[in-house]
Amino acid sequence: MNPPTLSYLQALSDNIIVDAQKCTFCGICAEVCILDNIRVQLAPCRQACPLHTNCQGYVQLIARGDDQKAMKVLAEGLPFPGIVGRVCSHPCEDACSRREVDGQAVAIRDLKRYLADNVGLPPVAIAAERPEKVAIVGGGPAGAMAAYQLRKEGFRVTLYDANQRTGGMLASGVPEFRLPARVLDEEMSILARLGVALRLGVRIGADLPLADLLEQNDAVLLATGAHLSKRLSMSGEDLAGVHDGLGFLRAAKNGTTPALGRTVVVIGGGNTAVDAAQTAHRLGAAQVSIVCLESRQQMPAFAWEVEDALEEGIALRNGWGPAQFLQKASRVSGLLLRRCASVLDKDGRFAPSYDEADREQIEADTVIVAIGQEADLSYLGGAAPVSGGRLAADPLTLQCYGLTKVFAAGDALTGPKTVVEALASGKEAAESIRRYLVGDSLTYGRSYLGPYETEFPVDKSKAVARPRMQPRKVGGATRRTFAELQQGVLEGEARAEAGRCLSCGEAFGKFRTCWYCLPCEIECPEDALRVEIPYLLR
Numbered sequence: 001m002n003p004p005t006l007s008y009l010q011a012l013s014d015n016i017i018v019d020a021q022k023c024t025f026c027g028i029c030a031e032v033c034i035l036d037n038i039r040v041q042l043a044p045c046r047q048a049c050p051l052h053t054n055c056q057g058y059v060q061l062i063a064r065g066d067d068q069k070a071m072k073v074l075a076e077g078l079p080f081p082g083i084v085g086r087v088c089s090h091p092c093e094d095a096c097s098r099r100e101v102d103g104q105a106v107a108i109r110d111l112k113r114y115l116a117d118n119v120g121l122p123p124v125a126i127a128a129e130r131p132e133k134v135a136i137v138g139g140g141p142a143g144a145m146a147a148y149q150l151r152k153e154g155f156r157v158t159l160y161d162a163n164q165r166t167g168g169m170l171a172s173g174v175p176e177f178r179l180p181a182r183v184l185d186e187e188m189s190i191l192a193r194l195g196v197a198l199r200l201g202v203r204i205g206a207d208l209p210l211a212d213l214l215e216q217n218d219a220v221l222l223a224t225g226a227h228l229s230k231r232l233s234m235s236g237e238d239l240a241g242v243h244d245g246l247g248f249l250r251a252a253k254n255g256t257t258p259a260l261g262r263t264v265v266v267i268g269g270g271n272t273a274v275d276a277a278q279t280a281h282r283l284g285a286a287q288v289s290i291v292c293l294e295s296r297q298q299m300p301a302f303a304w305e306v307e308d309a310l311e312e313g314i315a316l317r318n319g320w321g322p323a324q325f326l327q328k329a330s331r332v333s334g335l336l337l338r339r340c341a342s343v344l345d346k347d348g349r350f351a352p353s354y355d356e357a358d359r360e361q362i363e364a365d366t367v368i369v370a371i372g373q374e375a376d377l378s379y380l381g382g383a384a385p386v387s388g389g390r391l392a393a394d395p396l397t398l399q400c401y402g403l404t405k406v407f408a409a410g411d412a413l414t415g416p417k418t419v420v421e422a423l424a425s426g427k428e429a430a431e432s433i434r435r436y437l438v439g440d441s442l443t444y445g446r447s448y449l450g451p452y453e454t455e456f457p458v459d460k461s462k463a464v465a466r467p468r469m470q471p472r473k474v475g476g477a478t479r480r481t482f483a484e485l486q487q488g489v490l491e492g493e494a495r496a497e498a499g500r501c502l503s504c505g506e507a508f509g510k511f512r513t514c515w516y517c518l519p520c521e522i523e524c525p526e527d528a529l530r531v532e533i534p535y536l537l538r
């Protein structure tokens, strides 16, 4: 292989000296460099996070023993660390370079929770009040993040939600044993503290027409999620004892679940199905099983949630689909299952096919159908464009097609995704609304990553030999209660885990165009950067 070609300037030695023990990888030096010389290598964890959270920065600060500063770095981009530290799908960990050393990513999400459990959020500065009014429909992660961002910019924000609590699906669907209400409510309370006007228990469309919001506000964000449970559309689905996944989880949260009987069967392979099965276990069902078309590896549910369910004795019946509801009198009594031959067609689309000759019958006192969610957009009344059952908006600006002051974010736009993706979508929508309201271009610079590098070698030679920390979980009879399943991280565990991080990526002078003007050195908040000035220029 030929050696990489360096330009003459690149071949010169770097006079930008960065102390790796002080740097927090904030990127300010690169942003202020007048000669566009400095670059920051973005660690893989940071690239993979839809919010581009500075994971390297806060993990390194935990390793250095500075939890306060670590929280400051984390909270810069994420006002809800306790929520995300518990339920995030953590794409950062999938990308973490540490996996190439011993197959085990740094526990980036658990370290977030460690900070959230132990360090208070730093104060938030709000810009001077502005006159423009923004209405946000939906207080889930997307709407809440947008409300937070826009309020910080000084706009007058009113957030409407049909629920009595903010949090969206986190309040109405995600079970208490994964995300305690006290954590959700505490972190969401930042909205009211910043001055977001909350109009809870107001369903737009039913209690207040969307037209009123459009008339009375300078911009409107639609972030209404995906709250309709998909139906199997098989006869028997309306029998007593058959429930939809979201309705069941909502009832469990409100303490209004009907009697389940001994045997509960959940249909579906996603997070809703697994959460419903674990909820049924906690509500006292003697035998709970999950029936899904997919193999264990193909199940869309997070692998760690499936493991939790298996630990609780929940049975998995992979590769089966329902053929018929069985009934005694007018109540469900079981299911006739048929073997699933394949889930996807040759183009990767969901199109299950069955081996109709291979059938089995199972008993059930209760059946929960949790096969997916879709958006309920009936409240729009034609006021915003819809495509394929979702809001239709420009993918870069999230501005609804054909409308100027209406924007979309979260699951209602993308279909069911994850908390961190909804947060990122809410942040992007807020940025578009800000630009729209102050008269800036909605698109300018949006696809430029910034002075960052994404391709670079990572030095794995200094990796400490230490296995990934194992989260402590409650066990025994407590697994029959709604007590939080995963326990917090202890200080010693956090330091040791953070010490596994390879600290991929650094700030460096790339083009050797330095004119010794020094804004990088002056602006570095950590006093981590020094510009080496040739002797004759001093």
Ligand SMILES: Cc1cc2nc3c(=O)[nH]c(=O)nc-3n(C[C@H](O)[C@H](O)[C@H](O)COP(=O)(O)OP(=O)(O)OC[C@H]3O[C@@H](n4cnc5c(N)ncnc54)[C@H](O)[C@@H]3O)c2cc1C
Binding pocket: 087, 088, 089, 137, 138, 139, 140, 141, 142, 143, 160, 161, 162, 163, 167, 168, 169, 170, 173, 174, 202, 203, 204, 205, 223, 224, 225, 226, 227, 249, 271, 272, 275, 373, 379, 409, 410, 411, 412, 416, 417, 418, 419, 420, 422
């Ligand atoms: C059971 C379950 C478990 C999940 N677990 C996880 C997990 O562990 N990790 C993860 O990352 N993701 C998880 N998800 C996915 C995650 O919850 C969603 O992707 C995320 O909440 C979407 O955020 P959102 O803001 O777009 O919408 P939502 O969170 O759905 O919020 C939308 C809000 O809009 C309100 N609304 C809707 N229509 C109206 C109206 N007409 N008027 C007023 N208000 C309205 C709703 O009441 C709701 O509060 C889970 C989803 C489910 C269903």
Ligand code: SF4
Binding pocket: 043, 044, 045, 046, 055, 056, 059, 095, 096, 097, 098, 106, 108, 500, 501, 502, 503, 504
């Ligand atoms: S080793 Fe550290 S910096 Fe590198 S990807 Fe993992 S958490 Fe991020």
Ligand code: SF4
Binding pocket: 018, 022, 023, 024, 025, 026, 027, 028, 029, 030, 040, 507, 523, 524, 525, 526, 527, 528, 529
């Ligand atoms: S050298 Fe300073 S300004 Fe540059 S990334 Fe590091 S901490 Fe930030």
